[in-house]
Amino acid sequence: MTFDKIIHHQAQKDILLRALHHKRLAHAYLFEGPEGVGKKLMALALARALFCTEGQGCGECAACRKVDHQNHPDLHWLSPDGSQIKIDQVRKIQQELSLRPLEGQHKVCLIDAADTMNAAAANALLKTLEEPAAGTLLILLSARPEFLLDTIRSRCQRLRFNRLPRRQMAEILEHRLEVTEQEALVMAALSDGSFKKAFGDRRELYLDQRKKLINALLALSDGAILPLMNLAEQLEKDKENLEDILDIFQSFYRDLLLLGQGRPEAELVNIDLRETLFQRARREPPDALLRKLEAIDDARFHLERNVNRQLALESMLLQIVAA
Ligand SMILES: [Zn+2]
Numbered sequence: 001m002t003f004d005k006i007i008h009h010q011a012q013k014d015i016l017l018r019a020l021h022h023k024r025l026a027h028a029y030l031f032e033g034p035e036g037v038g039k040k041l042m043a044l045a046l047a048r049a050l051f052c053t054e055g056q057g058c059g060e061c062a063a064c065r066k067v068d069h070q071n072h073p074d075l076h077w078l079s080p081d082g083s084q085i086k087i088d089q090v091r092k093i094q095q096e097l098s099l100r101p102l103e104g105q106h107k108v109c110l111i112d113a114a115d116t117m118n119a120a121a122a123n124a125l126l127k128t129l130e131e132p133a134a135g136t137l138l139i140l141l142s143a144r145p146e147f148l149l150d151t152i153r154s155r156c157q158r159l160r161f162n163r164l165p166r167r168q169m170a171e172i173l174e175h176r177l178e179v180t181e182q183e184a185l186v187m188a189a190l191s192d193g194s195f196k197k198a199f200g201d202r203r204e205l206y207l208d209q210r211k212k213l214i215n216a217l218l219a220l221s222d223g224a225i226l227p228l229m230n231l232a233e234q235l236e237k238d239k240e241n242l243e244d245i246l247d248i249f250q251s252f253y254r255d256l257l258l259l260g261q262g263r264p265e266a267e268l269v270n271i272d273l274r275e276t277l278f279q280r281a282r283r284e285p286p287d288a289l290l291r292k293l294e295a296i297d298d299a300r301f302h303l304e305r306n307v308n309r310q311l312a313l314e315s316m317l318l319q320i321v322a323a
Contacts, residue, residue, distance in 0.1 A: 002057045003045045007172055009038055012159045016046055020056060026157035027132035030114070032145040033161030036194030040112070042161070043139045047075055047108040050137065063103060073102040079112040087120040094128055097136050106135045114140035115147035122149045129155040163193025173198055182272045183207055189269040190247060197244075205241055210248050214273065217249060218280070220321050228321065232313040242303065249320075250296050256281050257289045288323045295319035 003013055012031075019025045029046075031039040048057035048067040051074065058064055066072035078085060078093050093109055101107045111117075117125065128138065129152065140156055142148060164172075166188045174184035177199070190206045191197035198206075220228050235245060251269040258267055259281040270277060299316035303309060 002059050003049065006038065006041060006045060008164055008168070009042060009161055012042060012161060015159065016042070017056070020046075020049055025050075025137060027136065028129050028138040028140065028156040030140045030142065030145060030148070030153060030156035030158045031161060032142050032158060034163055034193065035143050036191075036196030037161045037163055038195060039141045039161050040110070043110050043141060046139065047072075047110070047137075050106045050108060051075070051104055053104070074104065074107045076107070076109040077112065078109060080116040083116060085111070085113070085117040085121050087118070087124050090117070090121045090124045094124070097128065097133060101135060106137060107133075108137045108139065111138065111140045113142065114152075115142045115144040117148075119149075122152055126151055126155070164188075166193075169193060169195075169198070177203065179207070185271055186210070186269060190244070190251065202244060205244055206248075210270075211273065213245060213248055214252050214270070214276070217252070217317075217320070218276070220317060222321050228317045229314065232310055232317055235313050236310045239309070242309075243300075246296055246300055246303075250293060252277075253289050253292045253296070256284050257286060257293075260284070260286050260289070291323035292320045295323065 003017060006013060016025075029043075031043060033039055044067065045057060048059075048064050051063040051067055051072060052058055052061055053063050054061045059068075063072065067075060070077075076093055076096055078089055081089060097107055097109060111125075126149070128136075132138070138156075140148075140152075145153060145158075163169075166185065169191075170181070170184040170188040172195075173179060173187050174181055177184070177187075179187065187198050187203065187206045190210075191202060216231050216234075220231065235242060238245065252273075255268045255270050255277055259277055265271065265274070268274075268277065295316045298319070299312050302312040
């Protein structure tokens with residue numbers, strides 16, 4: 001990943017490029033912002049620019065290729081072991097960082113999900129932040145910077161990475177994924193600004209499968225229990241996507257609510273289902289829609305707490321149908 005391939009976060013890119021150019025990089029950066037918006041890509045571009053022997057990350061030299069293949073000996077990664085980054089991991093990295101660089105003049109350590117450091121690990125890392133070795137660059141990545149120690153945050157130069165506005169993200173998706181403008185807008189809305197989601201395996205779910213899921217939901221009728229059980233069973237099996245599927249159902253009923261309130265069509269998520277939305281909006285009073293949305297929220301609450309999934313989903317669908 002080179003800087004010129006990063007298509008957004010221009011201000012952050014400029015700050016880093018200027019610092020690189022004047023050889024005034026901070027010893028530690030904190031890249032903060034939601035999951036999937038490009039923090040790690042930016043960190044890798046910076047590492048590559050530092051290691052590159054031909055320029056600012058040419059992509060061709062041996063050093064650049066090693067960064068891409070994640071086997072550069074001076075690039076170190078720290079990421080949670082289970083749910084936490086532990087002190088042993090920090091100590092091990094500190095040992096590595098105390099040695100001279102093997103290939104160039106720099107050593108870079110990327111700390112992914114830095115907010116998962118437990119207290120002991122964070123306190124150990126403070127030492128490195130307080131007395132950084134020459135040529136060492138630490139880049140902390142975090143979607144929840146408020147969980148980091150104040151003392152850690154204050155020793156890093158902070159760069160904030162925000163989600164892209166929907167329209168801007170859709171333009172990129174339309175161009176990159178060769179989808180239609182409508183599809184791109186749907187994907188941008190559902191991925192909530194996360195390129196990781198939009199470029200990853202969610203594409204199929206957001207486009208084709210979404211329509212099927214919404215149709216299956218709409219086909220349920222009050223009193224017909226078997227199709228409802230079948231749908232619950234189908235959803236239950238799709239554990240990996242369940243959160244996104246609930247997002248899809250939610251987006252549909254929210255769209256109906258927005259239409260009922262006469263909001264502009266540009267605010268709709270499922271704009272490619274315009275006709276269905278308009279037909280349906282006439283039949284669904286706002287209080288029923290609110291009850292359906294509440295049923296989805298309830299299901300989310302229960303699923304997060306690991307209750308019986310099938311039961312939670314059946315109960316959600318029953319409430320939706322009865323609302
Ligand atoms: Zn290079």
